[in-house]
Amino acid sequence: MYEFQHPRPVTVALQAISGVVEIAAEDRDTVEVVVEPLDDRDAAREAADKTRVVLEGDTLVIEVPRAETWRLRRSPRLAITARVPAGSALTGKSAAADVRASGVWSAVKLDVASADVRIDAVTGDVSLDAASGDLAVGRVGGALKMDGASGDLRADDVTGDVKAKSASGGIHLGAVGGSVKASTASGEVRVGRLHQGRSDISTASGDVRVGIAAGTGIWLDLNAVSGRMTSDLAPRPDTEPVAASDATVELKVRTASGDIHIHRAAEGMAA
Structure with missing residues (x-):
């Protein structure tokens, strides 16, 4: 020792x-x-x-x-x-x-070839890259970057912005305090709760589910080439649709083969 x-x-x-x-x-x-x-x-x-x-x-x-x-x-x-x-x-x-x-931890930056990574909590930024393997983080106090060629990407609670990319694997995010840029060629994308920022989510083959914090104004740009688009976001009576310039959340979602579902999320809701 x-x-x-x-x-x-x-x-x-x-x-x-x-x-x-x-x-x-x-x-x-x-x-x-x-x-x-x-x-x-x-x-x-x-x-x-x-x-x-x-x-x-x-x-x-x-x-x-x-x-x-x-x-x-x-x-x-x-x-x-x-x-x-x-x-x-x-x-x-x-x-x-x-x-x-x-x-x-104060900050984490790891690059793995073929391995799984699990990080409990980080007060600052996190950067994880993997050629093959699952990447998972609990709480992140700063920004999060995750990049995997083959494997699932998961984060429970992120205060800042998230950038997540996977060639083959799902992306599962809990509560995100900033913007989200997430893409996967084959896999589903789930975001438990957004309440601000401009987010861009895409998948070639997989479903997308996004939760929007209660009381948050949202502007949506959704497109599913082969799949259903559903939402339970009920507008308040006697209100005009939210313009992009007035929205707290701007959300763009694209999927070639998969469903898109946007819903209201409860506080603390995870993906």
Whole structure:
């Protein structure tokens, strides 16, 4: 085990290959890291021993060694566990190691090739990119960017703007405080609640469901080439339709093959 006295938040710089990474941001004044092999192979034990774990100023480096002889499917599988002070930041890359970050983080930026990522809570911005794998975030205090080639994208509560793109996978968003730009070639898109901003949602094959916060004025631009469009947004009596310039929410939705449903959302409603 590696242990460093460090009462301040750190920036975790992660370079993982295969296995699982679990990192907790919690109330503590030390940094702890454990690197263990997930099997009895000599290559796994060697990779665990040679993994670089150093604290350079306020940056915690966790770097699994790369070997030209290791193919991805035969890469040593490691279990990396780290505990850092709350409010730390997380950056880095993973080839095929799932990443689970619990606790409250200040910012997260991760790029994975073939792995699942789950982040609990972030007070600032989040950026997640994956070639293959599911990406999930709990609460985001800033803006959120998610990009996946194959896999589902999910966020429960985002204060700022959201940009989400998937080639093959669903996009599921809960409450969003800003604008949404979401697109997927194959998969459904769900937004639990919008209450302001200009949003643009598109899918080639999949349904779209969007909830609008109660009392919010909305301007709609909907088009479904092959599918139904429904809405339970009842206008108030004796009122004119909302113009785009007066709307709190401007929503544009396009789907080639799928249904579109717009509805009123209750407070705290998730996708």
